[in-house]
Amino acid sequence: MRFTRVTLFFIAFIITLGFYQLARHFLAEVEPQTFQATEEMMVDTANLLAELVEEDFLDGTPDSEQLARAFDDAHKRRMKARIFDHLKTSVGIHAYITDANGIVLFDSEGGRRKGQDLRAKLDVNSTLAGRYGARSSRENPKDSTTSVLYVAAPIGDPAKPAGVLTVFKPQLDVMPLVRERRRIIYTACGLIGGGIAFLIGVVFLWLFHPIGKITEYARAIERGERPAKPRIGIGREVNTLAHALDSMRDSLEDRNYVERYIQTLTHEMKSPLAAIRGAAELLDEDMPVETRRRFIGNIRAETARTERLINRLLELSAIESRTRLEHAEDIDLGDIVARAIDQARPLAEIADVPLLAEDGGIPAKVRGDAFILRAAVTNLLENAIDFSPKGSPVRISLQRTEETVDLTIRDHGPGIPDYARERIFDRFYSLRHHNTRRKGTGLGLTLVKEAAELHGGAIELSPADGGGTLARLSLPHA
Secondary structure (H helix, E strand, O other): OHHHHHHHHHHHHHHHHHHHHHHHHHHHHHHHHHHHHHHHHHHHHHHHHHHHHHHHHHHOOOOHHHHHHHHHHHHHOOOOEEEOOEEEOOOOOEEEEEEOOOEEEEEOOOOOOOOOEOOOOHHHHHHHOOOOOEEEEEOOOOOHHHEEEEEEEEEOOOOOOOEEEEEEEEHHHHHHHHHHHHHHHHHHHHHHHHHHHHHHHHHHHHHHHHHHHHHHHHHHHHOOOOOOOOOOOOOHHHHHHHHHHHHHHHHHHHHHHHHHHHHHHHHHHHHHHHHHHHHHHHHOOOOOHHHHHHHHHHHHHHHHHHHHHHHHHHHHHHHHOOOOOOOOEEEEHHHHHHHHHHHHHHHHHHHOOOEEEEOOOOOOEEEEOHHHHHHHHHHHHHHHHHOOOOOOOEEEEEEEOOOEEEEEEEOOOOOOOHHHOOOOOOOOOOOEOOOOOOEOOOOHHHHHHHHHHHOOOEEEEEEOOOOOEEEEEEEEEO
16 A cells, blocks of 8 residues: 555656756757747848849939838837737837948837947848858846847848848837746646646546555454445455455454354353253252252242343344345334333333333434334343342433434342452353342343444443443444
8 A cells, every 4th residue: 555655656666757958958949949940030031121222322322201200100000919819909029221331221219229339249240251140139137037149141242241231129018928938838847737736636536545444444344343344435456355355344244253152152051951950850869849949949940041142142143144234124123222221111010120211302313223222222121130139120212412312221239249350241241130130141241242333333231320330231322
């Protein structure tokens, strides 16, 4: 599991690093490529203008007024040229003309360069030397945003020009295009990278979230709990794993269940069978009537204990073999308690233990199996009766909280000894009854605990105020 997570982490890291390098490369190329495209356009413009002024220039001097008027009118024009997402509204190109000595004869920017010697400038110098001339210079050496791109074309013979026509354009004019291309790159990389991250996250959740549920399911089984098979989505692989684990659990539980109950049933049946056989052998001998009645009473008591043990085992096995409630329905726990009281009343009358039910008049709807719940409540009542002194009542009441319906049964018996608290719900662990001094089957509280957990509830036994034991069965309400 950890190796796979580390692998996914490194895959995500490598993909992220790759996208970073790719985006960095594209972003680094955006500005130069845009300026190259602009320069290519300016080369055409410079040569076209040079061809237009060549005839006048060779005849004497160019018609400066006509050129100035043309540039002024062009710069006054307002346009709405939508270049992809960039809106161009005015002409941004200018030009100047120099003679063969590099002296400026015409400048479209109000003539501010006219008369200057630009022979040392790269665009003029290279063109007069018969080479391609271009340069990029800052109007303010300390401000990169004032860069201007200059592209020159020869007037007349390219090998020995009579003059130079240079067109120039502020680089700031094309920066909106640069920013737009950068935005497109950021958006594309973000969408692709986000899509890959989303897919990795989906794969992670697809695999590890269900596996985490299956792991917790296995650990709950290991702790002896009875969890329902987790819902893990529609992934074929994880569902196959979950089904296999659930089938393995059922197989192991069935095998261990049979072995455990054969062993425990054999062990528990030895004592009553030995008592019955011993009493039966003694009945063949001559003995006083009272002694014979005592032995017959022992046989009846041990037979009843054996029958009770078998019935409890059957009830417990019916519950323990289930991993979930297959036919759950909304039932009234108050009705279940009333029927359990009716079933336990004969035993209470024999033991002279009054059953006092407090009717709170509250809705006590729970979702579950009526048969299992009645068996659980009946066992709690019989347990309270068995450990109650004669004449002391057993009080039964129902309360409702925000999340649960609580059944409390309080007896006035000796309570649970400290040494028995940790084992009171263990299978076949029992204490001697208060009245008969005989041990119980040790299955009643185990059955109650199994029934409570099967319904998503809990059972708690605690010392009651004033002596006795308080049993609290909590079930989630419907």
